[in-house]
Amino acid sequence: MEWLIGAQEGGSSPWLNAMVGGAGAFLGASLTSLVALKTLSDTKTARRRTEEREATVVVSAACLQLRRDYPMWRPDHRDENGHDWPGHAWSVLGNAEPAVLVFRNSVLRQRLAESLMLIRDVNKIPPTLRRLLDDEPVYLACSDVLSCLGANLRGEPLPKASKDWKNAIEWVIDIDRSERARRWTSLLQNYWTPPGDEGQT
Numbered sequence: 001m002e003w004l005i006g007a008q009e010g011g012s013s014p015w016l017n018a019m020v021g022g023a024g025a026f027l028g029a030s031l032t033s034l035v036a037l038k039t040l041s042d043t044k045t046a047r048r049r050t051e052e053r054e055a056t057v058v059v060s061a062a063c064l065q066l067r068r069d070y071p072m073w074r075p076d077h078r079d080e081n082g083h084d085w086p087g088h089a090w091s092v093l094g095n096a097e098p099a100v101l102v103f104r105n106s107v108l109r110q111r112l113a114e115s116l117m118l119i120r121d122v123n124k125i126p127p128t129l130r131r132l133l134d135d136e137p138v139y140l141a142c143s144d145v146l147s148c149l150g151a152n153l154r155g156e157p158l159p160k161a162s163k164d165w166k167n168a169i170e171w172v173i174d175i176d177r178s179e180r181a182r183r184w185t186s187l188l189q190n191y192w193t194p195p196g197d198e199g200q201t
Contacts, residue, residue, distance in 0.1 A: 060146060118165075
């Protein structure tokens with residue numbers, strides 16, 4: 001490039017001047033495109049950060065409310081809409097669960113989804129298992145959600161999940177799996193006739 005500039009300053013043919021001018025225009029256009037792309041990228045990043053901050057507020061508010069509501073709950077308790085705990089949790093988490101999908105980090109999404117599942121389905125865990133934990137599963141889940149959201153806002157790695165949180169999640173998943181297996185077994189027993197038994201009464 002220096003030899004082109006030097007040649008233009010020292011006098012040169014028209015074709016060389018045109019060549020130098022074309023190179024300058026090309027470089028100018030390239031720099032303009034790079035600036036435009038960077039601006040677009042910065043805008044997308046800023047929009048994503050704003051969306052994640054808004055989702056953080058929604059999910060955090062739901063967890064804080066459920067953590068505050070949980071102590072008053074008893075097996076026969078109902079809220080003003082007649083909901084038991086699972087129904088109440090569903091109503092409070094109505095906006096929080098879709099908000100989880102906003103986060104770009106798939107590990108964070110999975111972690112939050114599991115904690116919300118634990119909050120909603122905590123009554124499935126038998127009292128004998130819950131007594132093995134250092135704290136109520138709902139409180140474990142809410143604390144994990146808030147810790148993960150805080151780390152994400154600060155751009156830090158997600159905190160390590162506690163052993164009690166992992167155990168509670170595994171119990172709910174195992175119980176759900178067992179319930180589905182029992183339902184399928186019941187359906188097969190009630191509606192499926194083994195081959196060769198069609199004519200028997």
